Amino acid sequence: MDWSDIGRIVAHGDRDWLVEQVANGHLVRCEYGLYLKRVKGRVTADIRSPRIAKCTFHDGSSGCTIAATRRPATCNFYVCESAFEEGTKSGAAREVDSARKVHDDLVNTFVSWDAELTQRIRTNWPEGPPYDAAFFDWLGEAFVELRARA
Numbered sequence: 001m002d003w004s005d006i007g008r009i010v011a012h013g014d015r016d017w018l019v020e021q022v023a024n025g026h027l028v029r030c031e032y033g034l035y036l037k038r039v040k041g042r043v044t045a046d047i048r049s050p051r052i053a054k055c056t057f058h059d060g061s062s063g064c065t066i067a068a069t070r071r072p073a074t075c076n077f078y079v080c081e082s083a084f085e086e087g088t089k090s091g092a093a094r095e096v097d098s099a100r101k102v103h104d105d106l107v108n109t110f111v112s113w114d115a116e117l118t119q120r121i122r123t124n125w126p127e128g129p130p131y132d133a134a135f136f137d138w139l140g141e142a143f144v145e146l147r148a149r150a
């Protein structure tokens with residue numbers, strides 16, 4: 001979960017949820033923002049299926065348990081190359097081309113937002129950000145500002 005993802009979550013009004021998830025260890029501080037804790041469990045409802053490392057927010061029987069507004073952009077928007085290839089093979093080449101363009105624009109936008117936010121965070125908190133409510137509020141405001149400029 002990169003800085004822009006965190007800012008986006010705050011902009012959706014879920015700052016307190018972030019504070020809670022950091023406190024309970026589901027979201028863990030890292031160099032680029034927060035990472036989603038990995039836990040061992042089944043990814044299907046079948047109790048015979050193997051237990052594997054998966055995202056802490058994934059439930060074996062129902063999939064992702066958090067709202068789209070709380071997920072990283074990658075979870076919401078990323079389209080893998082195989083999906084594009086499948087679309088092309090099934091005769092939707094034009095739609096695939098436009099989907100690829102939208103996808104690439106989104107990726108570039110989020111990458112540039114993350115670079116900008118990283119720079120601002122390093123300037124404001126050279127020892128590292130505090131991950132408290134005030135910091136998340138700052139990040140939410142910075143994200144809204146960058147989004148308005150896009």
Ligand code: SF4
Nearest residue numbers: 055057058064071075
């Ligand atoms: S979609 Fe949900 S369960 Fe899957 S990685 Fe993203 S947050 Fe975790």
